[in-house]
Amino acid sequence: MTFYVQTYPYRRTARRWAENRERTLGINVREENDAYVLSALVPGIKSDDLNIQVLEDVVRIEGEYKAEENQYLVRELPSGSFNRTLRLPVPLDAENVEADITDGILTLRLPKAESARPKQIKIQSR
Numbered sequence: 353m354t355f356y357v358q359t360y361p362y363r364r365t366a367r368r369w370a371e372n373r374e375r376t377l378g379i380n381v382r383e384e385n386d387a388y389v390l391s392a393l394v395p396g397i398k399s400d401d402l403n404i405q406v407l408e409d410v411v412r413i414e415g416e417y418k419a420e421e422n423q424y425l426v427r428e429l430p431s432g433s434f435n436r437t438l439r440l441p442v443p444l445d446a447e448n449v450e451a452d453i454t455d456g457i458l459t460l461r462l463p464k465a466e467s468a469r470p471k472q473i474k475i476q477s478r
Contacts, residue, residue, distance in 0.1 A: 377413055377436035386469050388440055388462040395430075395456040402453075404460065406446040411462060412437045442468035 380391045394402070396417065403414040412435065419431035443465040450461040 375430060375432060375434040377415075377434045379436060379438065381438070381440075386464055388444075388464070390438075390458075390460040390462060392436070392458045393456060394453065394458045397453070397456075397458075399451075399453055402458070404449075404451060406444055406449050406462065408446075409440045409443050410437065411440065411444070411460070413458070413460075 377392050377394075382389050390411065392413065394415065397415055401415050401418075403412075405412040414433070414435040416433040417430045419429070440462070445463040445465050448463045452459045
């Protein structure tokens with residue numbers, strides 16, 4: 353008698369559920385003196401396929417990975433729509449946001465609003 357052990361009996365169901373849900377975009381954010389720099393992996397996405405919105409201190413990125421409807425033996429590349437909404441600690445200058453996609457990496461430079469930038473105060477001696 354042969355006994356087969358399946359490590360996770362609901363693997364196919366979980367995989368189908370994961371394929372149909374909307375994905376969250378993974379990001380890195382670093383702070384500079386006058387801006388935040390956000391980076392995200394978006395392989396195969398063109399700039400026209402992304403929707404980026406900035407309002408006060410909130411950044412929202414939406415897009416969709418387009419995939420062929422073939423029968424795959426292994427399917428690990430992302431597909432379907434994704435979004436990410438992020439609230440930063442200070443208001444942003446939405447008029448001067450810079451966006452760039454190079455080698456599948458989205459980079460957003462999000463300048464802080466003038467009111468949120470650090471100010472240097474000079475003391476006058478008498």
